[in-house]
Amino acid sequence: MNMFEDIEKQKKDLPKIKSLTNEVQKYDLNIYQKFGALIIFISIIIGIILGNSYNTCTPSITYGSENCISQFDFSLMLEVWFVGTMMGVLFFGLGHIVYLLNDISSKLKK
Amino acid sequence: MKLFYCDCKVYDIIIIEGDCMNLEEKNEVKAWYDNPRFITNIVTVLLFGILVYSQSISSRSNLVGWDLFRNIMNVNLLYVIILLYFVLIRFKVGKKYFNYLNLFLILLYFFVTMTSFLSIISSFNIVLFLRFLISIILLLQMFHTFLRGTISWKEFRLERSPFNEIKAGSYFTMVFVLSTLDLVINLITSGEFSGVVLTLFISLYYIFFSRYVYLYSNYLDSIDKDKDNKGNFDEVREKIVVNINESINGEKIDKIVDSTKDKIDDFVDNTRDKLDDMIDNMAEKIEETEKTEEVSDEEVTVVKKKKKKKKKKTTDNGGEE
Numbered sequence: 001m002n003m004f005e006d007i008e009k010q011k012k013d014l015p016k017i018k019s020l021t022n023e024v025q026k027y028d029l030n031i032y033q034k035f036g037a038l039i040i041f042i043s044i045i046i047g048i049i050l051g052n053s054y055n056t057c058t059p060s061i062t063y064g065s066e067n068c069i070s071q072f073d074f075s076l077m078l079e080v081w082f083v084g085t086m087m088g089v090l091f092f093g094l095g096h097i098v099y100l101l102n103d104i105s106s107k108l109k110k
Numbered sequence: 111m112k113l114f115y116c117d118c119k120v121y122d123i124i125i126i127e128g129d130c131m132n133l134e135e136k137n138e139v140k141a142w143y144d145n146p147r148f149i150t151n152i153v154t155v156l157l158f159g160i161l162v163y164s165q166s167i168s169s170r171s172n173l174v175g176w177d178l179f180r181n182i183m184n185v186n187l188l189y190v191i192i193l194l195y196f197v198l199i200r201f202k203v204g205k206k207y208f209n210y211l212n213l214f215l216i217l218l219y220f221f222v223t224m225t226s227f228l229s230i231i232s233s234f235n236i237v238l239f240l241r242f243l244i245s246i247i248l249l250l251q252m253f254h255t256f257l258r259g260t261i262s263w264k265e266f267r268l269e270r271s272p273f274n275e276i277k278a279g280s281y282f283t284m285v286f287v288l289s290t291l292d293l294v295i296n297l298i299t300s301g302e303f304s305g306v307v308l309t310l311f312i313s314l315y316y317i318f319f320s321r322y323v324y325l326y327s328n329y330l331d332s333i334d335k336d337k338d339n340k341g342n343f344d345e346v347r348e349k350i351v352v353n354i355n356e357s358i359n360g361e362k363i364d365k366i367v368d369s370t371k372d373k374i375d376d377f378v379d380n381t382r383d384k385l386d387d388m389i390d391n392m393a394e395k396i397e398e399t400e401k402t403e404e405v406s407d408e409e410v411t412v413v414k415k416k417k418k419k420k421k422k423k424t425t426d427n428g429g430e431e
Contacts, residue, residue, distance in 0.1 A: 003147045004329040008333075010205040010208075012209065013209060072184075073184060
């Protein structure tokens with residue numbers, strides 16, 4: 001059997017954007033969770049900027065290893081992304097704890 | 111609709127029987143460059159070779175620890191991710207989430223294109239410029255191929271994209287030409303044998319990866335054709351005509367015509383005989399019925415005569431008294 005026919009029988013289609021947005025809109029994010037999402041977004045942009053600004057000098061495979069070509073620094077970008085994602089997840093988790101505590105307090109008041 | 115390639119004999123006017131081979135089975139015997147499984151195997155081997163060879167070059171530059179890891183990430187990150195992609199699509203997980211993997215690949219190549227553009231700005235180099243062009247063309251080819259079989263194609267109406275009019279073959283040709291040019295430039299400017307080998311691997315990777323995307327595009331075209339049944343019927347009809355003409359020579363046609371003529375003559379003679387028999391039977395029956403009618407007429411006259419005689423006797427007897 002053709003490889004693509006085999007894949008066609010088993011593959012799952014992508015979700016609609018509308019269904020995704022509807023699911024996301026169901027959740028009300030508090031200020032901590034929004035701040036966490038903002039940190040992740042900013043870290044992505046800063047990673048790209050820093051990767052280009054502090055570009056690495058990779059050994060040239062054509063002119064010999066003594067010469068180098070300045071290229072985009074993926075490792076620096078990934079480091080910034082990793083740190084930003086960790087901080088964003090931390091604030092997001094903090095926001096979720098706050099949400100749960102608010103939920104408990106409202107149930108106790110009833 | 112099943113396609114048949116027949117070495118046929120005509121047994122009857124209506125029915126065609128013979129040793130028929132399914133055309134679909136015949137079409138599976140493809141050239142190696144049209145076999146997607148073979149192409150994916152080649153790409154996997156090339157990516158593995160790139161990773162191993164580039165690391166051997168890096169290890170010679172006396173990098174240690176974190177610097178070595180950073181060097182691996184900078185040079186080989188793209189190849190590692192794509193190797194992971196081709197390994198995953200061999201398993202159920204990869205096949206199930208094939209569209210998601212393709213979307214991730216498109217995003218990755220979008221990012222690579224963007225970073226290569228930034229690299230050109232920082233240090234212009236003809237090789238970097240060629241790789242930037244190749245990454246743009248691959249991105250467009252993947253975007254207009256991998257999203258075609260998904261719901262996002264209809265949702266965002268991507269068939270209206272101006273790059274959709276470019277055929278898949280044109281994309282492959284462009285990548286082939288650019289990667290060949292890249293290889294030639296690197297061969298001319300290269301100062302080390304290791305550089306030559308690595309650029310050869312990278313150029314072959316671009317070509318075969320583009321070929322993989324091209325084959326998927328062809329597969330999607332074939333599915334669309336079977337669904338609408340457009341453009342396929344003429345090809346099928348031509349194939350059937352060609353196959354029948356090749357299998358049946360002139361002599362065979364005469365034999366077939368003669369045999370059918372004999373059959374028709376036999377059929378006609380048989381029916382004629384049957385009709386004659388039926389007519390004869392009918393004539394005999396008619397004669398028999400006519401004879402029975404004559405006998406019945408004679409009996410009627412005899413009865414009438416007897417009645418008359420009886421009447422005469424009664425009148426004579428009545429008169430004498």
